[in-house]
Amino acid sequence: MKKVIATPNAPAALGPYSQAVFANGVLYGSGQVGLNPETGEFAGTTIEAQARQIFRNINAVLTEAGFTPADVVKTTIFLDNVADFATVNGLYEQFFQNSQVLPARSCVEVAQLPAGALIEIEYIATK
Template sequence: MSTSTSASRSTVTTPLAPAAIGPYSQGVLVDDRLYVSGQIAIDPDTDSMVDGTIEAETERVLENVGAVLKAASMSFENVVRCEVFMADMNDYAQINEVYARYFNEKPPARQAVEVAKLPRNARVEVSCIAIR
């Protein structure tokens, strides 16, 4: 005997995070689970990359993640897993310092890896999964 259930799936979009720069959604909500696409330091008001320190770039990235979470009626407290991609592992401590301000109570599971290159020459990108 097999049973089949159909999951509820919808896209999540907000003007408070950068519009997708490819064929993907800012977020996808499946039942109570939100998959947030990788966010880079694009200012949604100007569609330009934040220019400045790695800390400023990381803050913009996490503000973008937060905007997608909020659009799905969630917050950083709902995040259970994050993926952090960085162009230079030497930036790890500075990225981590900013990251810790957003995930201070119950930090999610996380992976952090150095990659060869990120879209628009970003230095950091963060994606996550959140659950209501």
């Protein structure tokens, strides 16, 4: 059985998809960009501002589903400029600081992200 997870505390989907789907004990989170859910605008124009907002958005969806960052087992980070990796890595480490086991992770540079985002992060969580 699949259950759609949605919260107004994270940006609404920009297309025909769900913020997250819970199926067979696993939460599959759609890619989050750094949009502020209250304004629908990017949280800022820097990689740091957008990444911080993404982690707030991910946390909101995790909370809605009854999960925490410690339950995340896999992430994929998409950057429009891999030179921003060190900044993102530091914020990533802060977000997962209470996780005994850090998630598996992939990070790739892409040509372009939705709505002109600088970064997008998708995730999978399980209990």
